[in-house]
Amino acid sequence: MKSGPLGIFDSGVGGLTVVRAVQDLLPAEDILYLGDTARMPYGSKSPETIRQFADEDARFLLAHGVKGIVVACNTATAHALPSLREKFQLPILGVIEAGVDAALANPQAQRIGIIATRGTIRSHAYQHALALRRTGLLIHAQAAPLLAPLVEEDWIDHPATELILKAYLDPLIEKGIDTLMLACTHYPLLISVLRKLLPEDVFLVDSATTCAEHLQRELTRLDLLAPDSHEGKLEVHLTDLSEEFEVLARRFLRKAPGRIQRAVLGGA
Numbered sequence: 001m002k003s004g005p006l007g008i009f010d011s012g013v014g015g016l017t018v019v020r021a022v023q024d025l026l027p028a029e030d031i032l033y034l035g036d037t038a039r040m041p042y043g044s045k046s047p048e049t050i051r052q053f054a055d056e057d058a059r060f061l062l063a064h065g066v067k068g069i070v071v072a073c074n075t076a077t078a079h080a081l082p083s084l085r086e087k088f089q090l091p092i093l094g095v096i097e098a099g100v101d102a103a104l105a106n107p108q109a110q111r112i113g114i115i116a117t118r119g120t121i122r123s124h125a126y127q128h129a130l131a132l133r134r135t136g137l138l139i140h141a142q143a144a145p146l147l148a149p150l151v152e153e154d155w156i157d158h159p160a161t162e163l164i165l166k167a168y169l170d171p172l173i174e175k176g177i178d179t180l181m182l183a184c185t186h187y188p189l190l191i192s193v194l195r196k197l198l199p200e201d202v203f204l205v206d207s208a209t210t211c212a213e214h215l216q217r218e219l220t221r222l223d224l225l226a227p228d229s230h231e232g233k234l235e236v237h238l239t240d241l242s243e244e245f246e247v248l249a250r251r252f253l254r255k256a257p258g259r260i261q262r263a264v265l266g267g268a
């Protein structure tokens with residue numbers, strides 16, 4: 001089991017931010033990545049649809065013999081993690097628990113801002129997880145549906161992105177947030193702009209890094225870490241292939257993703 005690949009899925013290529021963080025921390029792990037590019041975005045879809053898509057994504061990875069699954073997509077974690085854990089008998093991690101742990105590792109954290117897709121915000125998954133862990137928190141959740149497309153357009157340093165970010169962030173800054181949770185696969189790419197726009201002392205929690213750290217703890221606890229001597233490989237499967245996804249994948253991963261294969265779901 002230890003030598004099996006780790007399955008990571010997302011609605012598209014944004015989840016490669018999680019892959020990158022996992023590769024940095026756990027270079028011995030083989031990773032099988034599935035991006036459901038044919039059906040993204042998940043962030044604007046209904047909870048039932050997201051649960052169905054997540055079920056099919058997980059089955060694809062299971063059919064490829066993964067030893068555990070990481071749901072890199074915040075929207076899929078928010079809506080589908082409990083149902084996936086009920087259905088499938090292998091370790092399944094999402095991005096929310098780890099992010100919440102990281103935010104609350106600071107005992108002073110009191111006013112927490114969350115930015116995410118509309119689906120993630122509407123699920124209240126982050127809000128509930130935070131409130132369960134610490135009473136008296138002031139939680140301010142802001143749907144930011146325009147951000148993922150801007151990142152995909154590579155408009156990171158574009159004035160329009162700064163303007164839109166300000167519109168999303170100003171209400172949170174007015175509330176005096178001390179922590180901002182970047183609850184979407186795409187947002188780690190915006191960190192430099194966010195730092196410019198936010199007061200210096202706001203603590204940023206990015207779900208990719210925190211998820212990789214959580215995964216390391218879980219694989220250690222379950223004795224499922226790949227042997228150190230192994231050199232981890234990455235296999236990327238996408239449900240829709242286009243040249244554009246190759247370019248995007250390279251940007252999210254910060255290196256060439258290798259040969260990308262077309263995934264057909266539903267057959268497993």
Ligand code: DGL
Pocket residue numbers: 010011012014015040041042043044072073074075076117120148183184185186
């Ligand atoms: N991967 C999604 C998330 O983290 C963002 C893109 C989408 O809406 O599909 O919520």
